[in-house]
Amino acid sequence: MTRVRLLDQAGFAAFFVLAAVLGRQTVPGDGGLALAWPAAGVAAAWFAATGWQRLLVADALVMFVCAWAVNDLTGAPSRLALGLAVGTVVQVVVFGVLLSRWCPAMWGFGDEPPPGVQGQRDLGLLMAASLLSAVAAALTGPTTILFLTDGSWVALVTWVLRNAVAVLAIFPLSLLARNAARAREAEGLAGIGRGGFIEAGFLGLVTIVAAWLVFVVNDELPVPFLLLGTCVWAGARFSSWVADIHALLVAAAVVLFTLLGEGPFSTIDDVDTRQIVVQSYIVVVVSINLVLSVARREGLRLNRRIARAEVEQRNQATMLRTILDTMADGVSVLGADGRLVLRNPAAAHLVGETRTDDQGRVESSSYGIFHVDGREIAPGEGPIARAMTGEVGEPLDVFVRNAAAPDGRVLAVTARPVPDSDPPLVVSVYHDVTSDRRERDELASFAGVVAHDLLNPLTVVEGWSEALLEEARAGVAVPPDMQADQLERIVRAAQRMQHLISDLLAYTTARDLRIxxxxxxxxxxxxxxxxxxxxxxxxxxxxxxxxxxxxxxxxxxxxxxxxxxxxxxxxxxxxxxxxxxxxxxxxxxxxxxxxxxxxxxxxxxxxxxxxxxxxxxxxxxxxxxxxxxxxxxxxxxxxxxxxxxxxxxxxxxxxxxxxxxxxxxxxxxxxxxxxxxx
The missing domain is CATH 3.30.565.10 (Histidine kinase-like ATPase, C-terminal domain)
Structure with a gap:
């Protein structure tokens, strides 16, 4: 056992003993169980901080000895002190087993801070673990004592409620304290702000006034609900720190005034009834604070996520809008009802300004769109109309001539239905291919002209060369002037080929040379x-x-x-x-x-x-x-x-x-x- 481990164990043991001594001070003068037992919450925090380690048995033994000694030294009968000590150890072990399975991040702590009670699910599991562990503990030591003494079943139920609510009130605070100690979580009093401190001051003042009215001014009227209103205020408006501390202070005030014989609970003559009523009231106080504070924390976290999502969506929308506005290709989104949903400036430049009818539907006939051969595009034949039916076709070349394009331009139009859009939407993209198609046509013409212009001189060269070759093979004497004419024809044909090739090289240079x-x-x-x-x-x-x-x-x-x-x-x-x-x-x-x-x-x-x-x-x-x-x-x-x-x-x-x-x-x-x- 290392020195650090010994110090941790000694510190938790000291807190446990102090909490147990305070709890023993809440035993009513007319007998019965202690009205508060904070030692159960300290024990849960003790085991949760250390987790399932090799020295768990040593921790359990130290806790057992401390619990037995405090109860025995503060006047509890020996058998009762022994049974309560056994019940304390059993409760912590069962609580640890359940919580480590259901919410492992809250057990063992480890290097990373536990997230605390993050949502209603975590809170529900924490409540269930607290109650079931208290029940399991009650079935061991306290139940045995019940059969050996003249205790009542009401006292046993009170014991379960008391120990369960002690865990609920103290364990979440231990998580918050651990996070604050490691400076990993900003939630706490430091994050309230000036306005929050003023409101917290009013909360404290109203709580004191309500407690004074309930327990001092008139203890005969059943008005303890006034304090519940302050619990709602604390849970709904403040952080978990404030809500949990408020719940502890209200519970302590209820116990203190009841022990002093003040307030409506002190008028209940039956000890068992009085204790179970007090414990039930404390359960309500703690539960209201926990439920509302956790709900507030969930709501704030959800609001932060929504705010971040809205910012991300705005940024994404701005980015997409910027991309669309800077695109050379036109983009438009059209609804199935014919209404224009979105359009970038390039679409207006390429296709023309939007014209709509009295119902806001786009009049496609006003754009002057035709097939590239001049034929009109029949209804249902265009790419947008086909996309409306769910068809995904290949890009279609169309010819546009209107005020935006008086000389006409050729556009490659691609239309696609937007998946899962309700109502159905179609996105269309317009790409100006006028120069591309012109170059394609020029290339086709180029190939034809080159083939023709190169074949003609080649035919001349080949023909006269063959004639000269045949005359040479046949030994025919050809007059010099005729031979010169034949050779001149061959030279002229070769020169024409040379000029054509030179012009083609010059044309390529004019197109591709870097300026x-x-x-x-x-x-x-x-x-x-x-x-x-x-x-x-x-x-x-x-x-x-x-x-x-x-x-x-x-x-x-x-x-x-x-x-x-x-x-x-x-x-x-x-x-x-x-x-x-x-x-x-x-x-x-x-x-x-x-x-x-x-x-x-x-x-x-x-x-x-x-x-x-x-x-x-x-x-x-x-x-x-x-x-x-x-x-x-x-x-x-x-x-x-x-x-x-x-x-x-x-x-x-x-x-x-x-x-x-x-x-x-x-x-x-x-x-x-x-x-x-x-």
Missing amino acids: NPVRVDLRAVAADVARARVDAARVQDAEPPQIVVPPALPAVLAEPVLLRQVIDNLVGNAVKYVAPGTVPEIVVAATVLAEGNGQPMVLIEVSDNGIGIPEDQQSRVFDTFHRAHADSGYRGTGLGLSIVKRIAERHEGTAWAATNAATGGTTMSVTFPAADRD
Whole structure:
């Protein structure tokens, strides 16, 4: 046995002896049992603190000796002292067995603090354990004494009630004291607050006044219920500390006034009747305080959980609302009755503003939604209508044209019924796939054009190569001029393939190259492109184009490689698309557009005297693989202007074509961010 263990045992033994001595002082002068026996509660706390340890027998032996000695030394008969000591040990052991099975957290304490009486279930089990252990104890020592003496069954019942209520009154306080000692639980007097202390003071004052009225002013009127009102107040308004202490003080006052012959209970002549009435009253006092304080504690704990849940729900709702509001995809929730429950800003942007009828139901026909081929969507055919029936389908592409999308856009709509929603709800998601579908269509067109444009020169190369091979194998003498013509055809076909492949690489570069805009001297780039075009014409013994580049052009913010590609494509088209025998005349100009509220832009214009572009095709020439003069003998891949527009858009600019009124040719315009704001 360690020194700490000895100190714990000595401390509990001292408290037990003190409680037993106080209990023996409550024996009425006209005989009978003691009106209070706090030693039973101290014994329960003693064993609960130590738990089922190896030295349990030593604790039980010390408790037995202390109980027998106190009863014997305070005038109890030897047989009664022995029986009461046996009953005390039996009560504690049975209480421990029951409580350790039903509420193990309250028994043994251990390293973690016991949670105390957390709810009505714990309180009910504690009451049951207290009562059953008192009954079990009564069936041992006190019952034997009853048969050997002239005691009554009423006295035995009184003994059971007295010992049970002692455990109920003291054991919960021992749990609270143990928690407070380890500073793990904040509930207690420290958590009352200033307003609570004032109310506690009023509670004490009202309790004193009620006790004075019940036991001093008029002890003949049956008005002990006045004190029960203060018990209700204490249990319903204060912590378990205050409620339990209040119950102990009221019980002590009842016992004290009754011993002094004051109050309504002292007027009961029969000793046994008086004692059982007093014990019953104390049971009611303690039970009211315990039940209400535990209910209050449960209610506060439940309110805290509800408050935390509400905060979590608000935070979650705020987070979800923020996520929905920042989503690029539209989300809406629609009820089975056609009423809109939820909608994020992206849905309004993609589909349009909500229009409802007189009953608040959404009018789906007002959105201008069609199949991608232009057919109207029949009732019950759309994804939302199918989801209303519980069907979970694949995303459906729809075409939307309304005030929110005057040019029309393609949306992939996914609709799902919300599980377990009452009334039924459907959540729909709108994803803008306009550019994706356009790129898909462009890719399909790209594959077809590439296949066609590559197969044609390959066919030429293959055909003339086979012809040359057959002539060589046959030993046929082919005139040199014919051989040169055949080889020229092969070279031209190979060059066409090379140009197409180069344009495809340029198109991919314009789409995928990472943009790192820097300050670029536009005049230097345009002048360099002009010199290259003039030199190329002289190499081919052609009339060199006349390209005018002003001595000063505004600088732009651009990726240098891509900017040069834009200028080269525009100048190259101006050189190519001229009437036969006409010398290309090209003017490169640039001006800074008004800044407005955003980034100032530089308008770059390349004007020519070429064959021009029909007005009905000026907006289409920037489409991938579109060739306005495909049937006029001008070669090309249809990618040049598409590359120009894509590069401009990646620089936050745009591109367009217009007729050059001065020459009848074309003016190609692109915009790039200005490098200087002045």
